[in-house]
Amino acid sequence: MAVDSSAIGMELPPTTLRVDAGRLRFFAKAIGETDPVFTDLDAAHAAGYANLPVPPTFLFGIELEQPDPFEWLATLGIDLRRALHGEQSFTYHTTAVAGDVLTATPRIGEVYSKKGGALDFIEKTSTITRGDGELIAELKTVLVVRNPIESRSATESTEAGK
Structure with a gap:
């Protein structure tokens, strides 16, 4: 049809x-993302983000x-x-x-x-x-x-x- x-x-x-930050960490791990900006709040802050950024x-x-x-x-x-x-x-x-x-x-x-x-x-x-x-x-x-x-x-x- x-x-x-x-x-x-x-x-x-x-x-x-x-x-949710925990969900973002889980997602980053699931897709094999290794950049700590997506899993570590200190790395996210150092990169200029207010919190963990959403992976693409x-x-x-x-x-x-x-x-x-x-x-x-x-x-x-x-x-x-x-x-x-x-x-x-x-x-x-x-x-x-x-x-x-x-x-x-x-x-x-x-x-x-x-x-x-x-x-x-x-x-x-x-x-x-x-x-x-x-x-x-x-x-x-x-x-x-x-x-x-x-x-x-x-x-x-x-x-x-x-």
């Missing part, structure tokens, strides 16, 4: 998270804090078993630190197909803001949805008739 392009512009529920890819996980972070896919009629994370990009405007309250506000930016309808692509853009409204970063996630063969056949038949 092809993703309906009317989803473009759809706003998804925002997610708010208070950034940490922001991706904020939206996963919802009880059902993939509910929006079901709303679009997408079987999660057919979805694949295709791409992730970040544009940073400033650094978030432990203690900040961050809100991720996502929306569907683009929907398009390739390979004769065999693959649908959904671009989801998210803004991350601090509690005071300051823009921290903009994220873009591209999900790839593999369509069932029967959907491709119908799409190919329709395109062939054009």
Whole structure:
């Protein structure tokens, strides 16, 4: 089933998270980050941060804090078993630190197909803001949805008739 392009512009529920220093240390260890600025408060202070800075890819996980972070896919009629994370990009405007309250506000930016309808692509853009409204970063996630063969056949038949 092809993703309906009317989803473009759809706003998804925002997610708010208070950034915890212990969680940042755990995340840094999990990704193999060895720079002490991300795990040692004295090193963070020496580098000019008020607290431990948020490692670059940490922001991706904020939206996963919802009880059902993939509910929006079901709303679009997408079987999660057919979805694949295709791409992730970040544009940073400033650094978030432990203690900040961050809100991720996502929306569907683009929907398009390739390979004769065999693959649908959904671009989801998210803004991350601090509690005071300051823009921290903009994220873009591209999900790839593999369509069932029967959907491709119908799409190919329709395109062939054009």
